[in-house]
Amino acid sequence: MLRLFDTAQGRVVPFERREPGKVSMYVCGPTVSGPAHLGHGRFTLVFDVLRRYLEWGGDEVRYVSNITDIDDKIIARAAAEGRPEAEVAATYEAQWYEAMDAIGVRRPTVDPHATAYVEAMVALIAGLVEGGAAYETGDGVYFSAEQLQGYGLLARQSIDSLRAGARVEALEEKRSPVDFALWKKAKPGEPSWPSPWGPGRPGWHTECVVMALDLLGEGFDLHGGGQDLAFPHHENERVQAVATGRRYARHWAHNGFVEVGGEKMSKSLGNFTTLAELIESVDPRAYRLLVLRAHYRSPIDVTRAATADAAAALERLDAFARRAAGLAPVAPEPDAVARFRAAMDDDLDTSAAVALLFELVRRGNALLDEGREGPAAALAAAVHEICGAVGIELRSGTEEVPEAVAALARRRDDARAARHWAAADALRDQLEAEGWTVEDTPAGTTVRRR
Ligand SMILES: [Zn+2]
Known part of the structure; x- marks a missing residue:
């Protein structure tokens, strides 16, 4: 029986499914405002491994992972590049899936997009305001976190220490430093949606709670993400569900950070910065093996x-x-x-x-x-x-060699037979550039995938 560390309980517990033989999991996906980095690669690999392992054990897994296609960073990039937000988001979403395919992370069962859920988010926020769990200010709508019994569960901290540690921002009319934005009123020129509080857009924490409950239902099995998401993001998702009287995730799982030389990732260390860069310079399966070598809750060094x-x-x-x-x-x-x-x-x-x-x-x-x-x-x-x-695909050399590649290998044999060494070398280079290891055997040129 699978046992997992549950962040909400602070210990390893039996993984209890809502329904035998079925697992519903939600993993916070990317904000598509730039290229995927190494940390993205790790969390997707960790939860891909969990999903595959559950399926290997006979579970039917419904895996939901969202795409945040509107946020401050997307708006800023769209302004900087002089093109619409939707185009920026589409560009980086395509790059995201390209990188995921390369590292063998299977696509989610459903990948809801934030912009498709705004109406449902407005409805949830309106309910919270009506029930007294949220309030409107000059710049938006905030969740009244202090009012909710047990706020801070996923931070594993008391409300007092959270309050003491909270960043106090100027020009906010929040009632408590731990309160968080559910709705942001639009500034001039920003993309916006209608709401009872005027045009604006939802905060990130509301997106996931609405999608998770809509696509997986109450009391779904597992909510996962990087350890930096446990607080405040996941805690803020959780309390919105609690405040509307709905059971949220049964279990919470979080993976450790990616470090470079024992430090949190830095761009100045001459190391990989993006996942695409890693994929270009090393067999992408190596990242999966690197992730698997460590416990998922430990930090890993990706050098x-x-x-x-x-x-x-x-x-x-x-x-x-x-x-x-x-x-x-x-x-x-x-x-x-x-x-x-x-x-x-x-x-x-x-x-x-x-x-x-x-x-x-x-x-x-x-x-x-x-x-x-x-x-x-x-x-x-x-x-x-x-x-x-x-999810490690072994290369035993028995994989099918595409006809085009086999044809190159035959041409190389012909060139060698005719003692056209330069041509033979050029064909070897071409095969290697296309990802094949070339070997000379008594039977001629053999190729296998690198
Ligand atoms: Zn989320």
């Missing part, structure tokens, strides 16, 4: 050295898969699969699962050295099973 090391480790997995590719197919070794399940059920201990994978590879290689193909095949099948469950 060029760390990704190169993960890429080398990945090659050991691929090499074993290639070596075992010709063995007669058998069932995975049951003990290995049971150990994998035990590790994952223990608060998603992917680090133990990865250690197990490499242990299996070592043992499998040793068995093959001894010529014991049967037991080696069972370990190879377990390696495939586990990699599949966490």
Whole structure:
């Protein structure tokens, strides 16, 4: 049985589903105002792994992750680039999914867009105002957080310490520093929607609560995101549901930060800045392995050295898969699969699962050295099973080679046979540039995906 650390309870608890065999999860998605960075890559990988693991275990998972397509940063960028907000958002949303596809993060079941939900958000805010949980000011509508019993649950802090730590902003008519904006009245030239409080737009915290309840229903199973979202964003979502008398997420899961050299990400360290940059310079599967090597709640260091090391480790997995590719197919070794399940059920201990994978590879290689193909095949099948469950696609060399690529390889063989070395080298370069590893064998040129 899966046990997960629940931020609201502050400990590891059994994961209790609303309905057996079904899991409903909501993960806060991106604000599409710029390129995806490494932290985006991590949280999406962490929750993609959880989703895949649940599905591997037989659950039917409904995965909702929103696209925030209107906010201050999008408005600022649209103004700077002299084009409409919707165009800016569409550009970065397309880039987002390109990056997600590259790192193998599966698309959400539903990806609601904030701008499609404004009316529903206005309705929720109006209900909060009516019930006395929110109030209007000169610049917007605010949630009266102090009034709500238990505010601060996901911060794991008392209301007194939250109040003491809150940033006091000038020109706000908030009744308490912990109150937060539900609705922002439009400034001249800003995009706006009609509301009982005049034209404006909803705050970010209202977006997620409305979408999650609409698409997953009350008491859905899990709400996730990066640890920086637990407070205030998730807490502010939660209290809006509570204030309208609806049960929100049963469980809360948060992943740790991405660091560079032990520090929070910085652009000045000559490291990767965007996810696209990482994908260009290293096998994107290496980022998944790097994420899996650490516990999801621990910080990870994403440096060029760390990704190169993960890429080398990945090659050991691929090499074993290639070596075992010709063995007669058998069932995975049951003990290995049971150990994998035990590790994952223990608060998603992917680090133990990865250690197990490499242990299996070592043992499998040793068995093959001894010529014991049967037991080696069972370990190879377990390696495939586990990699599949966490989303690592192994390259065993048996993948289909597209005809266009095979044709290039044949032309290279012809060029070599005719002793046209320069032409043969050019064809090798072209194949490598397209992501293929080229090897010379007695049978001619063979290619496999890098
Ligand atoms: Zn959210």
